[in-house]
Amino acid sequence: MQTHLSMINSDFLLKIFKETPFPALVLLPDAPHFTIVDINLAFLKTKNRNQKDLICKSVFEVFPEANQYKNEAGISDLFNSLQTVVASRVADKMPVQKFENKTENSEKYYIESENIPILNDFGEIEYILHTSVNVTEKENAVRQFRSTEKKLLAAQQIAKIGYWKLDIPKNKLFWSEEVYNIFGINKDDFKLNYELFFQTIHPEDKEAFIKARSAAIAGEKEMDFEFRVNQPNGVQKWIHEKGKLVKNEKGEPVIFEGTVQDVTEAKLLKLSLEESNQRYHYVTKATFDAIYDWDLITDECYWGSGFQKSFGYDLKTLLSDKNFWETHVHSEDHDNVVNEINKAVKGTAKNWLNEYRFQKADGSYVFVLDRGILIRDKKGKAIRMVGAIQDITEKKNLQQLLDKANRLARIGSWEIDVGSATVYWSDMVKEIRETGPDFIPTLREGITHFKEGYSKDTIIARVKDAVKYGTPWQEDLQIYTHKGNLKWMRTIGKAEIVNGKCIKIYGSFQDIDESKKAELKILKLYEEKNTILESIGDAFFTLDKNWIVGYWNKEAEKMLMTPKSKIVGKYLWDVFSQSVGSISFKKYHESFETNERVVFEDFYHTLEKWFEISVYPSENGLSVYFKDITERKLSQIQLNELHENLQKTAHNLAVSNAGLEQFAYIASHDLQEPLRMVTGFLTQLEKKYSNIIDEKGKQYIYFAVDGAKRMRQIILDLLQFSRVGRFEGLTEEVDTNKVVEDIVSLHKKKIEKTKAIIHFDKLPFVHTFKSPLTQVIENLLSNALKYQKPGQQPVIKIAAEKLTSHWQFSVQDNGIGIDPEYYERIFIIFQRLHHKEEYSGTGIGLAIVKKIVEGMGGGIWVESKKGEGSTFFFTIKR
Numbered sequence: 001m002q003t004h005l006s007m008i009n010s011d012f013l014l015k016i017f018k019e020t021p022f023p024a025l026v027l028l029p030d031a032p033h034f035t036i037v038d039i040n041l042a043f044l045k046t047k048n049r050n051q052k053d054l055i056c057k058s059v060f061e062v063f064p065e066a067n068q069y070k071n072e073a074g075i076s077d078l079f080n081s082l083q084t085v086v087a088s089r090v091a092d093k094m095p096v097q098k099f100e101n102k103t104e105n106s107e108k109y110y111i112e113s114e115n116i117p118i119l120n121d122f123g124e125i126e127y128i129l130h131t132s133v134n135v136t137e138k139e140n141a142v143r144q145f146r147s148t149e150k151k152l153l154a155a156q157q158i159a160k161i162g163y164w165k166l167d168i169p170k171n172k173l174f175w176s177e178e179v180y181n182i183f184g185i186n187k188d189d190f191k192l193n194y195e196l197f198f199q200t201i202h203p204e205d206k207e208a209f210i211k212a213r214s215a216a217i218a219g220e221k222e223m224d225f226e227f228r229v230n231q232p233n234g235v236q237k238w239i240h241e242k243g244k245l246v247k248n249e250k251g252e253p254v255i256f257e258g259t260v261q262d263v264t265e266a267k268l269l270k271l272s273l274e275e276s277n278q279r280y281h282y283v284t285k286a287t288f289d290a291i292y293d294w295d296l297i298t299d300e301c302y303w304g305s306g307f308q309k310s311f312g313y314d315l316k317t318l319l320s321d322k323n324f325w326e327t328h329v330h331s332e333d334h335d336n337v338v339n340e341i342n343k344a345v346k347g348t349a350k351n352w353l354n355e356y357r358f359q360k361a362d363g364s365y366v367f368v369l370d371r372g373i374l375i376r377d378k379k380g381k382a383i384r385m386v387g388a389i390q391d392i393t394e395k396k397n398l399q400q401l402l403d404k405a406n407r408l409a410r411i412g413s414w415e416i417d418v419g420s421a422t423v424y425w426s427d428m429v430k431e432i433r434e435t436g437p438d439f440i441p442t443l444r445e446g447i448t449h450f451k452e453g454y455s456k457d458t459i460i461a462r463v464k465d466a467v468k469y470g471t472p473w474q475e476d477l478q479i480y481t482h483k484g485n486l487k488w489m490r491t492i493g494k495a496e497i498v499n500g501k502c503i504k505i506y507g508s509f510q511d512i513d514e515s516k517k518a519e520l521k522i523l524k525l526y527e528e529k530n531t532i533l534e535s536i537g538d539a540f541f542t543l544d545k546n547w548i549v550g551y552w553n554k555e556a557e558k559m560l561m562t563p564k565s566k567i568v569g570k571y572l573w574d575v576f577s578q579s580v581g582s583i584s585f586k587k588y589h590e591s592f593e594t595n596e597r598v599v600f601e602d603f604y605h606t607l608e609k610w611f612e613i614s615v616y617p618s619e620n621g622l623s624v625y626f627k628d629i630t631e632r633k634l635s636q637i638q639l640n641e642l643h644e645n646l647q648k649t650a651h652n653l654a655v656s657n658a659g660l661e662q663f664a665y666i667a668s669h670d671l672q673e674p675l676r677m678v679t680g681f682l683t684q685l686e687k688k689y690s691n692i693i694d695e696k697g698k699q700y701i702y703f704a705v706d707g708a709k710r711m712r713q714i715i716l717d718l719l720q721f722s723r724v725g726r727f728e729g730l731t732e733e734v735d736t737n738k739v740v741e742d743i744v745s746l747h748k749k750k751i752e753k754t755k756a757i758i759h760f761d762k763l764p765f766v767h768t769f770k771s772p773l774t775q776v777i778e779n780l781l782s783n784a785l786k787y788q789k790p791g792q793q794p795v796i797k798i799a800a801e802k803l804t805s806h807w808q809f810s811v812q813d814n815g816i817g818i819d820p821e822y823y824e825r826i827f828i829i830f831q832r833l834h835h836k837e838e839y840s841g842t843g844i845g846l847a848i849v850k851k852i853v854e855g856m857g858g859g860i861w862v863e864s865k866k867g868e869g870s871t872f873f874f875t876i877k878r
């Protein structure tokens, strides 16, 4: 049965296959070989191969060998495609393959291949038809288009141009990526519509924008408009928008499209240029600087109004060439200035600067500073010079004055160019460093002469810091001059930083040797004074006129229990607030007001201390000295108390003494009266009744009278004793030799009787009360005569010895002596060691002596040996 509906027979079909211009292969589906069973002529032609080389071979065997499928991907693409076809029995198009034709100038070409299954009547694959079409042209066109599109996008991005389009019938707006970028809007967050966009326009530009847009949409005028938008991040941009209306064949507007461009930079530049032009305009009008604009090509010159204002020239008469200027430069400066200008013009400099003398219209000369800017073309040739000439006469004079002042102050200047390491020293620096005027300084020279140690280390560190961090410095350092003299210098340095790099260090150098030495001397004095102030036992502090504490020494810290850190620099009454209104508070104010020294004592309750405070006013405030007198004060108080007590006791004593004396006086009188009566009547009794009274009776009467006599004596003694110690009259120079002589003559009888020997020699003159002293010596001498062994010749020695504050007298005898047991007792009133029959006496003598001696500020004591004699010592004040 004929299954083919074709009217062409199969041989003819084969012929067509062979002849068709599309390269084709017939393969068996015998994976993985895919054997070639037929090839058409077009294929053989394109591959330039013979049929017999290919037939019956695996397609992979043939083509890799021929190096047709250059890359692995090509082979695997073919293999994958054939496999797909076998599995699916559907035709499969392979990806376009790129080839390079080795023979024809390695031209690139692109092949698109398709594998088509040829099924038998059972639907099984009998053959696979592999066709290849050269798609180079098409591929090139696509590639070309893609790259142009890319370039266009990039160009838009670079030019900051965005494209927009409004479909009028649909009212649909489109923005290209760049439009979003220009308006600073995130595409994903923004639902594109005209209203939202309109809001971003600067309020001042909204009205004009609407006008321009409406006119464009109405077809009156294409849109070409500049306006400002505010980006959501607050940045303002200048936008240049162009828009054009597109109409359809019927003349209806269908599309409104155009571009937006970010012109911010250019616009700002333009604005600032306008501004600076305006400023320039005003400056030329306002300034006294004479501005000129010299065209170097035409040699024409423009002279600003400053030439009129500053130098008095009439602008209308000035010719526009440089001759006017040249002829008015001072003849002495002329050649130099013209030379310099020519050099600058021919060279590469951008700026020119010079100082010279310039003639005014009235013929006088002034100093000017001429600053020019050279404008050059692309080749570097100077085409124009714009500049300003400034009258600096005044400045110059000032500079000269300053120079003079600097000379006087011995200040010089220096400069280090960091890049070239060149160093400049002014003449003054050279003078200070004693180098001589022709000395050429170097960086090393600048530093090596600083004194080793602190000075050198410091200057090196300062220079390094200036270069590294731009830190300025000021230091007083020591340096050896070139003549070897060590001097104090003040060096001040500053760094000039350009683009974060130090290019120059400059500064001044001042000879401060004399003042520094004076300062150091003062400092030393001050330190010495300080050490003194610190080491004195007194607390010391100073106050300024505002009660701020300036100085507070160690002792003050201790005494007032306040460390320096807590008080220096503080308001005194803040720290000692509890003392406001105290005695100290008032006295300080007093010293301030009267400007006089004030000394006072004050008790500080918080410290429980007494202070003696001396306040000295000075020009700057007060100096205050504190002495802790707590101990002295306390003992003084105790002493006062004691004194008061003593006074009371003395008073009481005086009262009682007076009473006693009165009593003694009365007693002696009143007692004597009955005694006299007793004695008188007894004497009468003895006289009248002597014949009646027997011997025994007469003896009794004698005893009674004797008793009464002794009683009277006791009373008299008592009266005398009570009066002792009241020294009346004046003290006098007493010759003790004379006193002793008088006493000896008083006891003449007894002395002669006992043949007593009395020694005394060169006794002193004593300033004292005479009679009490006489009484003392008399008592001691009479005792010495009295207390002798019966029949013994008394030997008595009276002597005196000079002690530091006293005279020490001694009365020595060779008498009976005294038992040490009684050394004290014998000085007590009425104390006797003997019976009246043995040695007469009342026992009052030594008590009186003791009272007198002690009353005159002296003392009395005895040294004795029983049976050998006694020595009585007494002292009286010199």
Ligand code: ADP
Binding pocket: 783, 784, 785, 787, 813, 815, 816, 817, 818, 826, 831, 832, 833, 834, 840, 841, 842, 843, 844, 845, 846, 847, 870
């Ligand atoms: P009076 O001589 O009246 O007894 P004094 O007061 O003079 O009293 O002496 C007190 C006592 O001291 C005497 O009784 C005597 O015992 C003793 N005495 C005084 N002087 C001497 C002396 N020179 N030698 C020995 N004993 C003395």
